[in-house]
Amino acid sequence: MRENNTNNLEFNSELNNEKGNKKYNKKAYKPRKENNNGEKVVNTKKIIKNDKDENKVVKSRKGNGSILDLPTFKKSNLKIIALGGLDEIGKNITIFEYEDEIVLVDCGLEFPDDDMLGVDIVIPDVTYLVRNKNKIKGLFVTHGHEDHIGAIPYILKQVTMPIYTTRLTAKLIEHKLEEHRLLRTTELNIVEQGQTINVGKISVEFIRSSHSIPDACMLAIHTPAGVVVHTGDFKVDYTPIDGQIIDFARLAELGTNGVLALLSDSTNSERKGYTLSEKSIGPVFDSLFEGCKKRIVVATFASNVHRVQQIVNSAVKFGRKIAVSGRSMINMINSARELNYIDAPDNLFIDIDNIKNYxxxxxxxxxxxxxxxxxxxxxxxxxxxxxxxxxxxxxxxxISATPIPGNEKSVSRVINQLMKIGCEVVYSSLADVHVSGHACQEEQKLILSLVKPKYFLPVHGEFRQLMAHRETAIEMGIDKNNVFITSNGRVLEVNENEAKFTTSVPSGKVMVDGLGVGDVGSVVLRDRQHLSQDGLIVIVMSMDGQTGEFVSGPDVISRGFVYVRESENLMEDVKSFIKEEIDSMVERHIRDWSTIKSTLKDDVRDFIFNKTKRNPMILPIIMEV
Known part of the structure; x- marks a missing residue:
């Protein structure tokens, strides 16, 4: 995809507008307001349409931090159902169902595997939600990464629901809704960290967390059956770029009061120790920038706003301007600047068209x-x-990132190509230019010790990562019978006395190819794989509709099988074989089109395989004249 000049111009004007023209200050986050008693004042902003239900939003804290004015109900089992995110990286979406109410946590996409030829993205199968759409009370989003928000527009075309999330995440979702023309019809609500949303029997509390993107939250889901904590993606960073440390006090308070179940990020569960602070990257950038006479190109995740801030800090320190390339990076920086999550001096960012002037x-x-x-x-x-x-x-x-599992070869090819054209390349194997946004074992232990759940469900990871997290939980004293390794679609019912698997609901992968959603399945992928390996042979013939005799052909067309000009003898042999097959069928009075096509397909495939040891797709076309 080529770059659009309009995007670059829009980017430059937005970054250097009145909102961006402010004195450079390394503290990019505005302090929270407090009342006279020192309590945080939080407000919910409905940025799409107002909700008339005044009881929907309640404060989560007062004095000792108890939940206020939540109604009491007769207790039933709470159902926990993951439709994605288990034994895979991406496609995170979890259902919490209590009686006739459902709340969702996250709704992400997954990038296709190498064998999913032509597929753009993969989204979860939400058949169960469509069947139960009248139960859905809302979608609660932990943070703004694609594997947690990327499927939202596609799901909203099947099921409508209000969305609740924090400021930056809401802005990123807003862009997606606008792109899919869903913005005017979707209720998108901004929630502050520390706030609780009451949607009926279920209430969802947003707890301040720490990750590689601002405004990340853990969720405490309050139900009559008990409290469930969902960590979302997290790391324990005591020196975060934005100064926002995980609300350990609230987690401890929940743990003291009793937590029924904990669902926790398993991405780095195989790694011992702690994840390094994001702030540790700053001095590394400074050392690379200092004294460098070359132009510097930095590639990183567009969503890693904290990393972008550190690149900004080094650029300012060493007197460099920043040009940005890549639509997702441009959009992210625009959004973060607008919400004051990236702090930069006036005119730091320049249009990519103007780099020749420096x-x-x-x-x-x-x-x-x-x-x-x-x-x-x-x-x-x-x-x-x-x-x-x-x-x-x-x-x-x-290259300020490490390869996501499955991308290693692609990253290696790019590094090799950069070196071939003479670039100096620095990546994670050579310098500490990246730290993870996910918790390692000691951080996972800390959360387990604070929350003290009765039941534990490792989530967000491949099977080996879920199993490693299971071992950590058992090591921390959780009964091994209360640790559940579940799978997508499996229903776990929990209450204060027991937890058990009961049934399964539809789950799986829905593939998006261009504008088509779900019209690419295993058969189509198998055909694409077949075509990619051995190519295609098309056999074209004409048949007299009245006599059943063949009047022209066969013409043989090859694509991706052999280069015809260099394989004329083979193609002539194929034509001769087809003519013999046709004559044989005429003698046997075989005139049924489907029989003729099936016979030709099988016999020609066998003939070509014996000649070449290849197995191209055979497509016979018979036209009636």
């Missing part, structure tokens, strides 16, 4: 493509296909 040592180019994506800005730069940026031996390229 020397190499005056520039930083911030770009997408840290995962080696085929059409990303960095990949196009590496192959000389970028319209605005031409990389040379006078460029230092910093």
């Amino acid at each position: 020397t190499d040592e005056q520039l930083v180019i911030m770009t997408t493509g840290s995962q080696g994506e085929t059409m990303s800005a960095l990949t196009r730069m590496a192959h000389g296909e970028h319209r605005k940026v031409n990389l040379t031996g006078n460029d230092l390229v910093i």
